[in-house]
Amino acid sequence: MLNYNEIKPGVAVLVEGEPYVCTWNNIMQKQQRRPVNQTKLRHLIRGNVIEYSFQQSDKLHEAEIVTRPAVFIYARKGEWFFHDIKNKSERFTVTEDMVGEAGKFLKSNTEVDTLWFDEKLFRVRLPIKMDLKVTEAPPNTRGNTAQGGSKVVTVETGANVDVPMFINQGDVVRINTETGEYVERA
Numbered sequence: 001m002l003n004y005n006e007i008k009p010g011v012a013v014l015v016e017g018e019p020y021v022c023t024w025n026n027i028m029q030k031q032q033r034r035p036v037n038q039t040k041l042r043h044l045i046r047g048n049v050i051e052y053s054f055q056q057s058d059k060l061h062e063a064e065i066v067t068r069p070a071v072f073i074y075a076r077k078g079e080w081f082f083h084d085i086k087n088k089s090e091r092f093t094v095t096e097d098m099v100g101e102a103g104k105f106l107k108s109n110t111e112v113d114t115l116w117f118d119e120k121l122f123r124v125r126l127p128i129k130m131d132l133k134v135t136e137a138p139p140n141t142r143g144n145t146a147q148g149g150s151k152v153v154t155v156e157t158g159a160n161v162d163v164p165m166f167i168n169q170g171d172v173v174r175i176n177t178e179t180g181e182y183v184e185r186a
Contacts, residue, residue: 001059001060001061002059002060002061002062003058003059004035004036004037004054004055004056004057004058004060005027005035005037007022007025007037007039007054007060008022008025009022009023009024009025010022011062012044012062012063012065013041013060013061013062013063014060014061014062014063015041015052015060018043019043019044019045019063019065019117019118020041020042020043020044020050020052020063021041021042021044021063022039022040022041023040023041023042023049024039024040025037025038025039025040026038026039034055034056035056036053036054036055036056037053037054038051038053039051039052039053039054040052044063044065044115044117044122044123045117045120045122047097063117064117064118065115065116065117066115066116066117067113067114067115067116067125068084068085068113068114068116069085069111069112069113069114070082070083070084070085070092070111070112070113070114070124071083071084071085071109071110071111071112072106072107072108072109072110072111072112073091073108073109074108075103075106078095078096079093079094079095079096080093080094080095080096080098080099080103080106080124081093082094082112082114082124085111092121094121094124098121098122098123098124099124099126100123100124101180102126102177102178102180103124103126104157104158104159104180105126105130105132105155105157105159105175105177105180106126106130106157107130107132107156107157110126110127110130111127112124112125112126112127113125126177127177128176128177128178129174129175129176129177129183130174130175130177131172131173131174131175131186132155132156132157132159132172132173132175133155133156133170133171133172134153134154134155134156134163134167134168134169134170134171134172134173135154135155135156135169136153136154136169137151137153137154137167137168137169137171138151138152138153140165140166148164149164149165150162150163150164150165151163151164151165151167153167153169153173155173155175159180161173161175161180161181161182162181162182163182164182166185167182167185171185172185172186173185173186174186
């Protein structure tokens with residue numbers, strides 16, 4: 001059981017039997033009134049966001065989220081195929097919205113975490129940083145380099161990334177999958 005003031009960003013709770021994760025909170029107390037925890041909650045399965053105020057008397061159940069490791073096999077026609085890390089015959093597919101924007105940096109045989117609630121898969125969490133080989137890089141051009149200079153290259157998964165001018169074809173770069181930005185040369 002959770003008290004009203006224990007609901008902070010990252011905490012998963014059950015509200016009216018539905019699983020939500022807190023993305024923002026503010027404990028507010030007006031004069032001569034009881035404190036209230038104002039929150040923004042994102043539904044774990046549907047993804048919609050609601051605003052909810054928890055009173056001092058509220059007691060909540062924490063949502064039981066299970067994390068299971070899996071391995072990415074391949075993607076085809078908007079479906080992403082994975083298998084269990086221990087048993088390769090246990091395969092399952094997920095839709096593109098469960099993988100998210102970071103899926104464009106996912107390559108075969110990459111280990112990921114799958115998040116499950118009530119035996120239902122609701123999200124695939126990728127590693128924060130991935131090392132990818134540059135397959136196409138335009139030649140360096142002279143010009144406005146006062147701000148550092150950058151160019152767009154294509155990595156082995158087919159994604160386009162903005163990188164510094166010194167990156168060439170065949171280099172391995174480290175990409176942040178959450179932001180899609182270049183981090184460093186690996």
